[in-house]
Amino acid sequence: MSDEPFNHEAAEKQITDALIDQLLTTAEQLKTTREVMRKGEDSLDRRLQRAGLVRRQWKQTEEALPALMAEARNAGYTVEGIAYTLGLTESYVYRVLREQRAAQAEADDDDTSGHDWHHPTPSAGLRCRHCGLAHKNWSGEDCPAAE
Template sequence: MSAKPFDFELAEKKLTDGFIDELLKHAEQFRAVRDVIREGSDSLDRRLARAGLVRREWRETEESLPSLITEARDNGHSVDGIAYTLGVTESYVYRILRKSRSAKDQ
């Protein structure tokens, strides 16, 4: 009985086909997950929750902003640098510093 030689080309084709099938299956799963995420990211509930979170964070920041501005100025930061970093005008920073100074004087 003679042994049949191993067919490397056939083995390579079967492995390649199996790999491609598996890759396409994963790509389809990825596409389905991506579509679900995209749908959820634009939902009203998600946008509303995000807006509430941002608003609460802003409120906390707004309350501590005068002391933060005063502390930055006391530590040598320039008014224009503070204004630029916070995204406010220099006149706003000066106004906060004046209020802070007058509160200390009382």
């Protein structure tokens, strides 16, 4: 043992310096690891994988988009609001809604049981060209006059 008193300040400084060196070494290792990870994220394989995932998600959304737009419009949303929310132009939304209505009308026409519905005058309700039945009175039966 030494006769000199224990120098707390020197010991504290030595411990502090060692901790600071260790902290700086750890920070440098972390920085290096992050750089390697960033390079990995920017790799061609990683970018292709991300692009493929986004594309598949978009395809699923794209298939449901016309019905979603029609549902929103029927719920009272404006075309401007739908376009803004989806990041589309108003003309595109109008076009999709027209196509959606036409597809729905075609689907409705496919289940007419032989009736050929039309408006005899602009203010008249739908009537069958073959048998004259009013659409409002139709209960789903086949047209008796259909060929």
